[in-house]
Amino acid sequence: MTDSQIPAAGQKPDAQTPLEPGQTPAVAPAAAPEVEPPSRWNVALREILSGSWLISVLAVVLALVAGGILIALTDDKVQAASVYFFSRPGDTLAAIWESVSGAYSSLFQGSIYNFRRPGFEAGIKPLTETLTFATPLIAAGLGVGLAFRVGMFNIGGRGQMLIAAACAGWVAFSFDLPYGVHLVLALLAGVIGGALWGGIAGLLKARTGAHEVIVTIMLNYVAFYLVAYLLRTPGALQAPGSNNPKSPPMADTAIFPQILGPQYNLHLGFVFVILATVVVWWLLNRSSLGFKFRAVGENPNAARVAGINVNNMYVYAMLISGGLVGLAGVSQVLGTVTTGFSSGIDAGIGFDAITVALLGRSKPWGIFVAGVLFGAFKAGGFAMQAAEGIPIDIVLVVQSLIVLFIAAPPLVRAIFRLPAPGSAPRQAKTRKVAVAK
Numbered sequence: 001m002t003d004s005q006i007p008a009a010g011q012k013p014d015a016q017t018p019l020e021p022g023q024t025p026a027v028a029p030a031a032a033p034e035v036e037p038p039s040r041w042n043v044a045l046r047e048i049l050s051g052s053w054l055i056s057v058l059a060v061v062l063a064l065v066a067g068g069i070l071i072a073l074t075d076d077k078v079q080a081a082s083v084y085f086f087s088r089p090g091d092t093l094a095a096i097w098e099s100v101s102g103a104y105s106s107l108f109q110g111s112i113y114n115f116r117r118p119g120f121e122a123g124i125k126p127l128t129e130t131l132t133f134a135t136p137l138i139a140a141g142l143g144v145g146l147a148f149r150v151g152m153f154n155i156g157g158r159g160q161m162l163i164a165a166a167c168a169g170w171v172a173f174s175f176d177l178p179y180g181v182h183l184v185l186a187l188l189a190g191v192i193g194g195a196l197w198g199g200i201a202g203l204l205k206a207r208t209g210a211h212e213v214i215v216t217i218m219l220n221y222v223a224f225y226l227v228a229y230l231l232r233t234p235g236a237l238q239a240p241g242s243n244n245p246k247s248p249p250m251a252d253t254a255i256f257p258q259i260l261g262p263q264y265n266l267h268l269g270f271v272f273v274i275l276a277t278v279v280v281w282w283l284l285n286r287s288s289l290g291f292k293f294r295a296v297g298e299n300p301n302a303a304r305v306a307g308i309n310v311n312n313m314y315v316y317a318m319l320i321s322g323g324l325v326g327l328a329g330v331s332q333v334l335g336t337v338t339t340g341f342s343s344g345i346d347a348g349i350g351f352d353a354i355t356v357a358l359l360g361r362s363k364p365w366g367i368f369v370a371g372v373l374f375g376a377f378k379a380g381g382f383a384m385q386a387a388e389g390i391p392i393d394i395v396l397v398v399q400s401l402i403v404l405f406i407a408a409p410p411l412v413r414a415i416f417r418l419p420a421p422g423s424a425p426r427q428a429k430t431r432k433v434a435v436a437k
Helices: 040-049 052-074 076-084 089-109 125-149 157-174 179-208 212-231 269-286 288-298 300-305 310-336 349-359 364-388 393-406 409-416
Strands: none
Touching: 052 076, 052 089, 052 349, 052 364, 052 393, 052 409, 076 089, 089 364, 125 157, 125 269, 125 288, 125 310, 125 349, 125 364, 157 179, 157 212, 157 310, 157 349, 179 212, 179 310, 269 288, 269 310, 269 364, 288 300, 288 310, 300 310, 310 349, 349 364, 349 393, 364 393, 393 409
16 A cells, blocks of 8 residues: 555545555544633632632631630630530520620620710710721831831831830920921921831841841830830939829820810821821832832842842831831820820730731731721720620730731631632533544
8 A cells, every 4th residue: 555545644544445454544633622711700709719818808707706616615604504505505505696796796886886875976986996096006017018018027016116106205295386396296206216216127137137027126125125214214204203104294286186076086197097008008009119129028139130229128118117117106195195105105016017917918908907907806805895794815816816817828728618829710611522433
């Protein structure tokens, strides 16, 4: 049989073409099944399910569920009903529901809206308390989150807040100036003080390679003992004629006004925090400096090769981060605690800001929402303790569990069976193509 008589691959042999002994007719290879591309809805749904913000939301849900379990386990009525659980399980379930629903209802009414108070103005006061608690948390969270975006860990929020509070407080009670001028100068003094204190860590990292975590932790101790010393020193920060380590009250011309009236504690600092959120968002997403920040945070070596001065970015980032954390200290001194401050003015906000930044995924508006959530926990926790007798430590446990679940996204995905980020969508239905015989 000649070559011209051999059928080409993919063609049926001619029935009249003789085949040599041992030769088999050539058969076209089976075509691969055609795969329909996934629909837009499937792609969008998968992006939502694998998004980082959903992990944050589910982390809060899991923490609330775990908190509810702790509330039920520590409730006296639940413990009493559980003794005869197998004979009357309904009593135990009812006691569990009553304890958990009562606790979270008190948490809501103490942080969002109190239905027991007459009138809208009285009922909305818990929300204003939430925003008041959230103000320093958001400001400090913005500072910590910005440092995270540059690849740095600003653990020195406490020290930066203390230095900022000392600077702003000293200007606020030491000078007699017109209202607007005095307020602005005290605000600037606090922000600059926090920025310079944070800039020390950035400068040491840029010049000597010192790790910012160690430096900022040490600076926390330096700031605490320095401010404590100044508060015990007459003529420095201590109130005249007093032996207590406390500053004089702030002058009325340097106090943030209450933006909703004297019946609410919400002050002008919340407006400054909103402006700071907008500025940080613009800085990170619309400015060339923010692009350099993000480039250094993603890969400092690649940023250095691209011509970015990485050391300068470290210094600039810590200056801005310290200034934002300093704004939190200013809001405490000029807005919340205006009768004089002590060395505990930070109230743990510097460390809570780390949690807020993590929950907000280091994004400005995410940090804003996370700060409001933690402000609600703080405001509602006191109401929950007063109304239901539940220890406020439960709220701290919930906050800690939020951090735990955020730090372990694979655990959250495994619990809710969510797809991993970047995984390919499931194959759509395939259409088999008939193979020619």
